[in-house]
Amino acid sequence: MIFPKGKVRIHYRRDFMDKKIGRREFFKQGAKIGFSAAIGYGVTSPFVKGKGLPLGEENVDIAVAKGSDYYASTIKAVECFGGMKKFVPKGSRVAILPNSQSRHPGSFTKPEVIQAVVEMCKKAGAKEVNCLTWLTPENWEASGLDVAVKEGGANLKFVEAEETNFKTVPVQGWKAHKEVMIMKEFYNNDVFIDMPITKDHAGNKFTGTLKNLMGLNYRPNNRLFHRDDWKTNPESIEFLDQCIVDLNKVVKPTLCVVDATEFITTNGPFGPGTLTKPQKIVVGVDRVAIDAYCTTLWGLTGGDIYAIKLGFEQGLGEIDLKKVGIKEIKA
Amino acid sequence: MNKRVVWLYPLVLVFLSLPFLFMHVTALPQKMLTDALPEDGEVKDWVKHRAMQHYEGDDLYEYINGGAEIYHEYGFVQVAVQDYISDAGKSVSVEIFQMASPSSAYGIYTFKTDSKGKRIRLGTEAQLADYYMNFWKGPMLVTLTGFDETEETCQGLLDIANKISANMKRGGDRPSLAYLLPEEDLVDQSLKYFTGILGLRNSHPFFYLDIAGFEQGIKGDYTGGFGLFIFRFGDDSECQKGFDRMEGQKDRKGRRFFFATHQEYLLLVLGEIDHQQAQNIFDSTRKKIRS
Numbered sequence: 001m002i003f004p005k006g007k008v009r010i011h012y013r014r015d016f017m018d019k020k021i022g023r024r025e026f027f028k029q030g031a032k033i034g035f036s037a038a039i040g041y042g043v044t045s046p047f048v049k050g051k052g053l054p055l056g057e058e059n060v061d062i063a064v065a066k067g068s069d070y071y072a073s074t075i076k077a078v079e080c081f082g083g084m085k086k087f088v089p090k091g092s093r094v095a096i097l098p099n100s101q102s103r104h105p106g107s108f109t110k111p112e113v114i115q116a117v118v119e120m121c122k123k124a125g126a127k128e129v130n131c132l133t134w135l136t137p138e139n140w141e142a143s144g145l146d147v148a149v150k151e152g153g154a155n156l157k158f159v160e161a162e163e164t165n166f167k168t169v170p171v172q173g174w175k176a177h178k179e180v181m182i183m184k185e186f187y188n189n190d191v192f193i194d195m196p197i198t199k200d201h202a203g204n205k206f207t208g209t210l211k212n213l214m215g216l217n218y219r220p221n222n223r224l225f226h227r228d229d230w231k232t233n234p235e236s237i238e239f240l241d242q243c244i245v246d247l248n249k250v251v252k253p254t255l256c257v258v259d260a261t262e263f264i265t266t267n268g269p270f271g272p273g274t275l276t277k278p279q280k281i282v283v284g285v286d287r288v289a290i291d292a293y294c295t296t297l298w299g300l301t302g303g304d305i306y307a308i309k310l311g312f313e314q315g316l317g318e319i320d321l322k323k324v325g326i327k328e329i330k331a
Numbered sequence: 332m333n334k335r336v337v338w339l340y341p342l343v344l345v346f347l348s349l350p351f352l353f354m355h356v357t358a359l360p361q362k363m364l365t366d367a368l369p370e371d372g373e374v375k376d377w378v379k380h381r382a383m384q385h386y387e388g389d390d391l392y393e394y395i396n397g398g399a400e401i402y403h404e405y406g407f408v409q410v411a412v413q414d415y416i417s418d419a420g421k422s423v424s425v426e427i428f429q430m431a432s433p434s435s436a437y438g439i440y441t442f443k444t445d446s447k448g449k450r451i452r453l454g455t456e457a458q459l460a461d462y463y464m465n466f467w468k469g470p471m472l473v474t475l476t477g478f479d480e481t482e483e484t485c486q487g488l489l490d491i492a493n494k495i496s497a498n499m500k501r502g503g504d505r506p507s508l509a510y511l512l513p514e515e516d517l518v519d520q521s522l523k524y525f526t527g528i529l530g531l532r533n534s535h536p537f538f539y540l541d542i543a544g545f546e547q548g549i550k551g552d553y554t555g556g557f558g559l560f561i562f563r564f565g566d567d568s569e570c571q572k573g574f575d576r577m578e579g580q581k582d583r584k585g586r587r588f589f590f591a592t593h594q595e596y597l598l599l600v601l602g603e604i605d606h607q608q609a610q611n612i613f614d615s616t617r618k619k620i621r622s
Contacts, residue, residue: 101396101397101398102395103424103478104424104463104476105462105476105478135396201397201398202398202400202401202442202529202533203397203398203400203401203529205532205533214397219392219396222397223392226400233528233543237528237529237532266443266445267442267443268398269397269398270395270397270398271463271476272460272462272463272474272476273443274445274447274460275461275462
């Protein structure tokens with residue numbers, strides 16, 4: 001593997017912020033971070049453009065729909081959060097980022113969930129919906145998601161894993177990773193929907209909205225999230241988590257739609273592993289709150305996962321679910 | 332014929348055959364895996380589907396994007412991936428991982444299995460879960476995945492796995508550390524063997540920062556509601572350093588734990604256990620180490 005030496009530098013500091021913030025303050029800070037990130041890399045990104053974060057319906061920070069029909073649950077959950085029109089303006093280009101990491105059951109975003117999101121975007125008036133990936137076509141074919149994306153009416157855009165296809169973006173307020181490399185194609189879109197499946201991960205125990213963004217980052221740059229001494233130095237796992245948080249300071253999803261229907265709780269992220277079936281679709285914009293909620297679906301808490309804890313401490317969202325408005329409905 | 336030229340012929344032949352020789356030598360390790368894969372007709376109703384994939388060393392990141400680290404921690408060498416399809420259209424994926432040693436294969440096997448799976452007689456150890464199974468034999472770990480939980484798919488998993496196991500000639504034993512856990516009240520299939528912090532952290536996610544520096548570790552769960560960890564360090568002094576680091580530490584979940592040393596071993600019990608019980612289990616373990 002060739003690393004882009006000279007392009008990417010890693011710095012590591014242990015002076016993590018230790019300030020806890022309330023919900024109201026979080027949204028203010030979130031908007032500020034988004035704005036500063038936007039001016040930081042010189043793109044007037046519509047994902048963060050001075051609007052702050054969409055808040056969904058009154059008192060609904062996270063909408064959860066439960067049911068065995070995952071297509072219907074996805075639609076219900078998004079409607080409960082205010083409907084897709086609230087997030088997808090007419091004529092906009094929408095980037096979606098499902099997880100297609102493996103074909104093992106419970107390791108990839110379900111096709112029904114993807115189809116529902118793509119169709120809702122189209123119905124809301126999206127000019128185009130682009131599913132972005134640097135994985136190979138074989139990868140998408142194996143999981144069967146290539147068909148789901150195309151049948152839903154979206155474009156499956158394969159970004160060749162070459163450095164020239166990625167844009168180096170400085171991280172404002174970085175703690176571990178000074179620059180990330182986001183696929184250029186991403187910036188041709190107006191709206192971004194983060195669509196992970198929540199599941200186990202052997203590296204940092206949990207995958208959700210925060211970690212899924214590594215799917216936009218240049219793979220060799222992702223590899224730098226793992227320090228050389230990760231086999232012997234426990235701090236290197238914290239480093240990985242901090243890198244994930246740093247990446248999330250650059251990219252802020254317009255909406256997150258999480259597949260928590262059937263997922264692996266062991267042997268992640270690739271599987272096969274023990275399947276749990278909460279049959280839930282989780283929708284919101286606060287990545288920390290959503291991930292914290294998803295940990296509870298398999299007996300953990302947000303505080304157990306270092307990336308979630310760091311995300312909270314650095315102003316990405318709210319970890320205390322008592323302070324989060326969660327609306328659960330049956331689909 | 333020019334005599335000066337004739338003597339060059341063997342050299343030219345050797346030179347020309349070098350690429351073929353090289354191809355053969357590089358294909359040999361891969362052959363170890365492909366030889367184990369059942370050919371069409373060897374397993375009733377199941378045939379190969381799609382081309383085999385092969386990854387070695389750092390190429391594993393291409394196959395297991397974002398999850399290859401744990402395999403490397405245990406000592407990954409290469410993997411062959413082959414799909415099979417049945418007459419009824421069911422499919423099974425076979426992954427044969429060659430690890431650095433039988434201990435490595437055992438380690439990744441314990442990582443990928445848990446006490447809830449059904450133990451079956453296959454390879455050195457095997458376990459069947461709802462839709463997949465794992466077994467290890469010699470330096471190989473084999474993972475078979477069905478894509479549903481039907482009887483036909485599960486039977487296919489077993490039939491293919493049996494054939495693969497029969498095709499593998501090399502055996503191997505568990506690492507000696509695995510035999511140091513006292514057997515009394517030990518939960519079947521609860522053992523986790525680790526050689527680094529990723530394995531340890533996945534075995535016990537809330538207690539990992541304090542035990543850096545160990546070379547190998549094993550953990551077993553006991554019916555009384557506690558777990559016993561045994562860590563082996565490079566030597567007694569390294570172990571003592573590990574012991575010193577433990578003093579004053581707290582479990583992140585607030586659970587009680589006790590620890591002790593014996594030669595290069597650090598022993599630790601965590602969970603529902605009192606001081607006397609901990610002392611007893613440490614004594615049993617020390618006896619096992621001495622023997």
